[in-house]
Amino acid sequence: xxxxxxTEEYTGRIKRILITEEELQTAIQKAGQQISAGYDxxxxxxxxxxxxxxxxxxxxxxxxxxxxxxxxxCAKSYYNNTVSCGQVQITMDLEQDISNYHVIIVExxxxxxxxLHDVAGILRSRNPLSLQIVTLLDKPSRRKVDLTADLSLFTxxxxxxxxxGLDCGEYYRNLPYIAEYDDTAR
Ligand code: IMP
Ligand code: MG
Numbered sequence: 281x282x283x284x285x286x287t288e289e290y291t292g293r294i295k296r297i298l299i300t301e302e303e304l305q306t307a308i309q310k311a312g313q314q315i316s317a318g319y320d321x322x323x324x325x326x327x328x329x330x331x332x333x334x335x336x337x338x339x340x341x342x343x344x345x346x347x348x349x350x351x352x353x354c355a356k357s358y359y360n361n362t363v364s365c366g367q368v369q370i371t372m373d374l375e376q377d378i379s380n381y382h383v384i385i386v387e388x389x390x391x392x393x394x395x396l397h398d399v400a401g402i403l404r405s406r407n408p409l410s411l412q413i414v415t416l417l418d419k420p421s422r423r424k425v426d427l428t429a430d431l432s433l434f435t436x437x438x439x440x441x442x443x444x445g446l447d448c449g450e451y452y453r454n455l456p457y458i459a460e461y462d463d464t465a466r
Contacts, residue, residue, distance in 0.1 A: 284449075284451065290451065292462070293448075293461060293462045293463070294442070294443075294452070294455070294459045294461070294462070295459065295460040295461060295462035296459060296460050297457050297458070297459050298436065298439070298441060298457075298458045298459060298460055299434055299444075299457060299458040300457050301456045301457050304339075304416075304444060304457065304458070305339070307433040307434065308336075308339050308340055308343050308433070309343050311340060311343065311414065311431060311433055312340060312342075312343020312344045312345070313343070313345075314431065315340075315344055315384065315414070315431075316344050316345045316346045319346060319348075319382060319384075320346045321346075322382045322409070323347075323349075323380060323381050323382060323409070324344075324346070324347070324348035324349065324381065324382050324384060325348070325349050325350070325351055325376070325378060325381035325382070325383050325384070325408075326340070326341055326344075326348055326349070326350045326351070326384050326386050327350075327351050327352070327353060327374065327383055327384065327385050327386065327403070328350070328351075328352055328353075328385070328386040328387070329352075329353055329354070329355055329385070329386075329387060329395070329396075329399060330352050330353070330354045330372070331354075331445070331447075331453070332387075332388035332389065332445045332446055332447070332453075333386050333387050333388040333416075333445060334352075334445055334453075335388075335444050335445035335453070336386060336387075336388055336416045336444065336445055337350065337352075337386045340386055340414070349376075349381075351374050351375070351376065352372070352374075353370060353372055353373055353374050353399070354370070354371045354372035355368050355369065355370055355371065355395060355398075355399050356368065356369045356371050357369075357394065357395045357398075359392070359394055365394055365397050365398055365401075365425055366398060367394070367398070368394075368395055368398035368399060368402075370399075370402065377406075378403065378406050378407075378408045379406060379407045379408060379409070380409065381408055381409060382408065382409045382410045382411075382412075383403060383408040383409075383410070383411045383412070384411075384412050384413075384414055385399065385400060385403070385411070385412070385413045385414065386414050387413060387414070387415040387416070387429070388415070388416050388417065388444075388445050388446055389415065389416065389417040389418070389419065389441070389446060390413075390415050390417070390418050390419065390423075390427065390429060390432075391419050391422050392422055392423060392424040392425065393423050393424060393425045393426075393427035394424060394425055396413065396415075396427055397425045397426075397427045400413060400427075412430040412431070413427075413429045413430050413431075414429065414430065414431045414432075414433075415429040415431070415432050415433070416433050416434065416444070417432075417433070417434050417435075417436050417441065417446075417458070418432040418434070418435050418436070419435075419436055419437070419438055420435060421437065421438045422438055434458075436458075439460050439461075440460070440461045440463065441458050441459065441460060441461065442455060442458075442459055442460075442461045443455030443456070443457050443458045443459045444456065444457060444458050446458070448461050
C-alpha cells in the first residue's frame with residue numbers, strides 16, 4: 281500500500297486483535313472434525329478462492345482427518361452499488377471435472393455475499409455431487425444477496441478486518457490473528 285511508509289505506521293494501523301491465534305485454531309480443529317465426520321467415505325474436493333482464503337485453507341485441510349483433495353481458483357469481482365450479481369470473472373479456474381466430487385468451498389469472509397453467490401452458482405452449474413460453503417468469518421449485517429454459509433466459524437460486526445489471509449492493500453495477510461484495521465490515520 282503506497283501510503284504506508286514505515287513499519288511503525290504499518291503496526292500502528294493494527295487497531296486491536298479480534299480473534300486470537302488460539303481461538304482460530306480451536307474453531308478450525310472443531311470444523312475439521314465436523315467435516316471429517318460428515319463426509320467420511322465420500323470424494324471431497326476443498327476449493328478455496330485466492331488469495332484471501334489461503335491461510336484458512338492450509339489450516340482447515342490439516343484439521344481434516346479423512347481423504348480429501350484441494351484445489352484453488354481465482355475470481356475477480358466487478359461490483360458497484362447498483363449491480364447485485366453476475367459480475368464475477370474467473371481468472372484462474374479449477375483443473376478438474378467436479379462432477380464426481382462433494383465440493384466444499386473454503387472462504388475467508390462473506391461480506392455482501394456477491395462474490396460467493398456467483399462462484400457457487402458457477403460451480404453448481406458443473407453438477408458436483410454436492411456443494412457446501414465453509415467460511416471463517418461472516419459479516420451478515422452487510423449482506424446484499426441471499427447467501428448463507430453451511431458452516432461459519434465466526435460472526436463479526438461490520439468492521440474492516442485484516443490478518444490470517446485477509447488484506448488491506450495486499451498487506452497484513454501474514455498476521456497470525458484477525459485484527460481490526462485502523463483507517464483513522466489515513
Ligand atoms: P463479497 O462477499 O462479495 O462482498 O466480498 C467478499 C470479499 O471481499 C472477501 O473475499 C474479501 O476478499 C473482501 N472483504 C470483505 N470484507 C473484508 C474485510 O473486512 N477485510 C478484508 N477483506 C474483506
Ligand atoms: Mg476472498
